[in-house]
Amino acid sequence: MNAKQIDQQTLLKDEKDPLTHTPVHLLSLEGVGKHYGNIIALRDVTMAVDNGRVTCVLGDNGAGKSTLIKIIAGLHQHDEGVLHVMGDARKFNSPRDALDAGIATVYQDLAVVPLMPIWRNFFLGSELTTGWGPFKSMDVQKMKDITLKELAQMGIDLRDVEQPIGQLSGGERQCVAIARAVYFGAKVLILDEPTAALGVKQSGVVLRYILQARDRGLGVIFITHNPHHAFPVGDRFLLLKRGKSIGYYDKKDITLDELTAQMAGGAELAELAHELEQLGGHTEALKEVQAEVAGVAEAADVADVADASRENSPRHA
């Protein structure tokens, strides 16, 4: 709307990416759609992921964020559009397929088994083995050592990797899942609302791991409904609303305020204010919503101005 959208044509023509100069995107979606029976959960979504870049997917509850990443992670298949991995059109039949293509996902509902020890969770599905044939067994000591080492590198000092992972805090569990993905050589790391259930401090810790993963050269997809978490770490922002893309921006073309304004949806807030007014009685709430509407409108105006000034200024190359 206000901010300048990424030009899909330049980004997705399989030309050099202006950000990384890689010839193709690590992963890209073009007009992807998905329906569950007659429920259209997602339509016409276009985005790209590159090495060492964080692509944020923002949207309210039910916007289709989880659906989007489940398509990329191989849990669901898309019905429309194309999913490219390193330039090849792909459709994943299972999470294993996606993992083999280097796409690792840290799920909102955390893909860990709470009763199992940390080290077993860390290596679940990719266990290290020694021996051959029917006598092949897990290399337990090595797996424990690696778990301890990898987590220490992420700043988690564990006493006991035998501890059931369910006993760790939400943030620590997120970190184990991230460390696992990084260790197993993921090229693309998907994080589904990793900060949603966390406190301020733990959210900060997780955001730091996102940057760490990015600095290690991974392409990160960070899903959140909180623009304050997305903006500091993101390079690109895809905004979803009711299953549709309502904007796709490069960081240099948008400010936090604009992002927040788009997320909050000024029109809906105004409607809510109107409804409250008609119901009557909710003066407190009404005032709050009205203040919010004003705030959003202001941010949008500022964005407009900022946008216009940037457009005209020579600084904006």
Add this chain to the structure above:
Amino acid sequence: MANTATLPPAPASAPGDERIGRRSPIQKFLGRPEVGALVGAVVLFIFFASVSPTFTQPNALATILYGSSTIGIMAVGVSLLMIGGEFDLSTGVAVISSALTASLFSWNFSLNAWVGVVLALVVSLGIGFVNGWILVKTKLPSFIVTLATFLMLTGLNLALTRLIGGSVSSPSISKLDGFDSAHAVFASSISIGGVEVKITVFFWIILVAIASWVLLRTKVGNWIFAVGGDANAARAVGVPVTKTKIGLFMAVGFCGWILGMHNLFAFDAVQSGEGVGNEFLYIIAAVIGGCLLTGGYGSAVGGAIGAFIFGMANKGIVYAQWNPDWFKFFLGLMLLLATIVNLIVKRRAELK
């Protein structure tokens, strides 16, 4: 970096260590799933040993072990299945189906008994496969799926036995070729220091050892815990959930085959109506042994201890010269106590 002890402690969590504290080896041991059962077994053993002097005689112990093994062999498979988050109500009659398959087939075509034995293995694994396959395809709860197979097998056992053999009992196969060697493999006794120990006891021990190794030391074991603990999480990290579940049902089928062959060759015929209700004994053994009904937690050794408790209570009542009517009461009490102890011990161990 190979030596993890040399790692510098992370600054953020260093002061957090005192919150964790070290778990002593005893606490670690108390955190094991089979502890409740072990305590129960020891108490029960001391109890029966003190009320009945015959209870601790080597011959009596061999008999108790034999009784335990007939439950324990199945409890191995059932424990693994329960750790994998599923449940099988058809095991009791599936054992008899296996025995009937072997006897009726080789009798009807006058074949070597071993032909029937091999066919029975195929049928037992097949029943497990069908249970597992229907389960993963329909996503129905295993309670419903295996209840249906339980009913169907019960009917098939009775109907086919009458149709082929003309009676409720399968015809005697003691005259068939291969009967003696099959009897030696599945139903003989081995003398240890003058005490005759039934071969099933050794099958049982071997199966427990293999199952423990698989659970604790192989990746398949990791997958079993994972599919029982959280099947969606397991699938998401690439665990072949479907194959693991079907494999577990087939493992139960395999155990059923061993027990079925023992039942057949210990005599020379099987009653087609037998087996009903035994499925609960296997499940009870697994639960007493610390397997969670909800899956994801338990051990093969626990199931074995559960079966041993069953064997002690079963025979102990006889040695103590009580009325065997008390047995079921005892079993129920043991189930309740062991599960409560498991619960308390587990909570304690986890809180510390």
